[in-house]
Amino acid sequence: MKQYEYLAKAVLREHGIPTPAGRLVRTPDQAYEAVAAIGPAALKAQVLVGGRGKAGGIRFASTPDEARTVAQAMLGMNLKGYTVEQLYAEAKLEIQQEFYISVTTDRNRKVPLVMASLKGGVEIEEVADDDIVRQWVNPRVGVLPYFGRELAARLGLTGVIAKELADLVVKLYQIYRERDAELVEINPLAVVDGHLIAADARLNLDDSALFRHPDVERIDEGSALEQKVHQIGLAYVELDGDIAIMANGAGMAMATVDAIQYFGGKPANFLDAGGGASVEPTAQALDVLVSMNPKVIFINIFGGITRCDDVAKAILQVKATRGIPVPLVVRLVGTNEQEGVRLLEEAGISAYSDMAPAAERAVMLAGEGRA
Amino acid sequence: MAIILTKQSKILVQGITGHQGRFHTRQMLAYGAQVVGGISPGKAGESVEGVPVFDTVAEAVQQTGADASIVFVPAPFAKDAAFEAMENGIRLLVMIPEHVPVQDSIDIVTRAEELGVIVIGPNTFGIISPGEQTKMGIMPNHIYRPGPVGVVARSGTLSYEIAFSLTNGGFGQTTVIGMGGDPVVGQTFISVLHQFKNDPATQAVVMVGEIGGSAEEEAAEYLKSFGKPVVAYLAGRAAPPGKRMGHAGAIIERGRGTLESKEKALTAAGASVVTMPWQVVDALREAMGSH
Structure with missing residues (x-):
């Protein structure tokens, strides 16, 4: 779960990492007051997308009046698909140098990874490999000050800045570990008046560990529909096509989306109805697909733990209650297949046993596909 | 022959009295797995499907000589269960x-x-060795047959789809x-491929991967x-960047994990890479024939 910049900065401050003075503002008047209090400031849109500066999401105001005008223009604007509802007014910095630092998890080595560079201020992916210093953390040892001193030395830093960096790495790792972060990143890590200060911050938390952090505000960055399905407890991603898809298991759901595209169709969504979902959640999931008003609905089930008769019952339940007014293509194999297929056939729905012809049929019914 | 899990493995089920633990203990026994004990704190003396229940892994290992364990406890307690197993000799x-x-x-x-413990998962369907008629996992028993192909996958149902197509394809x-x-997760493609x-019984390998990492x-x-034919199928071709596709690990982040x-890397390494799951069997036939 990504955190807004202002929340990430608050966490940095709590752990003793220097950040510029700042205030969250939701109205032009609040922007006026913020700049009156902290002086010339950057007004930064609080949205969860990268590259917001280039997209016009960061503007400057030297006076309170200017802040009000700028905030008026920014609040409500559309930034890469997100509506700007909050701005973070932050004291403008006279930046001498821009560094990069982050702690994240190295999936291959299965340990935390610290990355640092003297060429910060741009996305780390754009920095040449030779300009990035990487140090892996032994989780049994953690990050002690020597780790930071070594990092500073390898970056070629000396004096006060080296000392401050060593201290900062220790704190950054504490945040990563104690807050269950997937990523904690400061970019740019700015040098102002000869000292380090976190000019921007990213903090992504591990969704699976949120139970340990009841105070953290839950942010669902999905679309309205995605949020609705997430609340049912299902994994759902909106795509821009018109063939609605349901499958069981994340890998199968991905493969099903791929199969629709393979035959030239346009998938409307990714929906994992669960590896072992019973009648009710399956019916709820199907209900969501019907509400999307797609051209075709394609259900692809390989019944392992999922029982085909449960899936059939869910389909019949939705058909009997809200109705399914669009063509439905069902592929149903595995556990209790015969019973499932029989239930569907009684209701006039024929099921496929192979994935390929079923996907092809769904694409054809949508009037899409390769000629 | 098989890797990692053999008929000799003596298996414990941690969380055996829960709904999932109970159901899959029955399935594992039905498949022929040597399930020798279960753990459920406070329920020592009970039995599930004829399997004795213990309060602690320590007691269970002492009484049964178990060397393997499958964990079904809820995620917040998984670390505790894993350490209890490892510290008591489970390998x-x-x-x-x-x-x-x-x-x-x-x-x-x-x-x-x-x-030196082999960890499989978390968030896995487990491991099954059809040639040895044993399994530790939640996969459906009927879709597998003994034979010469090793399969390593990141996801469950998709691997069932492919394993079943292998079985049907002979x-x-x-x-x-x-x-x-x-x-x-505990394993990497490399650690499994190495096994x-x-x-010697494994003549070819099917890799089932996906986006992310x-x-x-x-x-x-x-x-x-590697020296043996490999067919690879990867899911997530149509996945948009920045979105988690069900699995926590299945995400294209900042241009990585596409x-x-x-596919480019696997193809360059000589693997036969197919675009759709139903193409695996033909590709395997060809790869094994020409090898």
């Missing part, structure tokens, strides 16, 4: 739960490396192993000296 650990915190997984795999399996859908390489790219380097990069 093969299968972690079924989804949503285990990544920091917990890091701690588990770090300790496992120190002790290709039985030595061992089918699910690494798990999380960012940090398949050393298993760079496990497939790392594996590609290893494949160059399908193109993985």
